[in-house]
Amino acid sequence: MTVRGLRPLTLLTVLLLAVGYGLAFFWAPLDADQGFRQKIFYLHVPLGIVALIGFVVGGYHGLRHLRGGKPGSDLRSYVAIHMAQIFAVAVLITGAIWGRTAWGKWWSWDEPFLVSFLIVFLLYCCYQPLRLSIDDPRRQARAASVFAVVAGAFVPINFAVVRMANQYLHPRTLTNSTDGSMPGSVAITFLVCLVAIAVLYATLVRYELLSKSTTFRLRALERQAGGDDLIPRRSAVPQA
Amino acid sequence: MSLVSSVSNAVIAQTMVPEDSGGPYVAAAYVVFLVLIAVYVAIMAQRLGKISRQAAELEARLGAANASTGAGAVQGGSVTGAAAPPAQGDDRQKVGS
Secondary structure, three states: OOHHHHHHHHHHHHHHHHHHHHHHHHOOOOEOOOEHHHHHHHHHHHHHHHHHHHHHHHHHHHHHHHHHOOHHHHHHHHHHHHHHHHHHHHHHHHHHHHHHHHOOOOOOOOOHHHHHHHHHHHHHOOHHHHHHOOOOHHHHHHHHHHHHHHHHHHHHHHHHHHHHHOOOOOOOOOOOOOOOOOOHHHHHHHHHHHHHHHHHHHHHHHHHHHHHHHHHHHHHHHHHHHOOOEEEOOOOOOOO | OOOOHHHHHOOOOHHHOOOOOOHHHHHHHHHHHHHHHHHHHHHHHHHHHHHHHHHHHHHHHHHHHHHHHOHHHOOOOOOOOOOOOOOOOOOEEEOOO
């Protein structure tokens, strides 16, 4: 994959983001309860969903690495988790801003969704230090893959448990149609924004993979030019 | 009431919108997201450009060395002909050193 090969995906991402947030600001109705501040919903919730899916994707590639032992799967797992962490940071910041304007406080420990997301985020904060703590690239990849699989399985379980525990307390937004939960225009706008953020995630993952593969090519050339008795220093990044 | 579930109360009612609609906060949330993505893309673009340039230069040097000395001569030695140790500040180290 080259930068030129990624150009159509990049253009699609920009287009989807423009359409999605154009709909959010100029077409979707204002919320009767929250007013204009509800527009954060179109950014915060898709980011959260995509970040959690990114963690699961990291686990899937980790599992593929454990089954097949291919270094490429470990790299994909690393990049998927790395990108999901960046999205998770954005989720926490936008969520805090939304909380401040809607509730008057930056954080609420009474909200299970918030706390469970923070737990998932903190769990994945251990991923890079884990990688960095192991010298041998093969052992590092294996341990990181085990972590990615276990933590990746924890994400949907954690989400489902919190949802089930609160089903009588919190009305569902997307699944409950009996109480007229989400008007059609809001739902359509939300789905477009969700797709846009998911494509943004995929694009950034592709660019990161391209960057890593170019780095590996450079190292191979350096080995060819300077002898093959050089080994890379300890790094959290998977080795080719 | 959770933030997301409050959307369930959404009604197309421009006249019922609260007075303090939190415009600066909405702007802050979107700006934070844009800045985060822009910084990340800028760092990645700079890194990718630098690495691509270095790889292209090295490839050209290897190609020139192969052409002048034969394909096998470069193997195991540096482009300049000697097996030079890594320069200071290089992010690699010798095996066993």
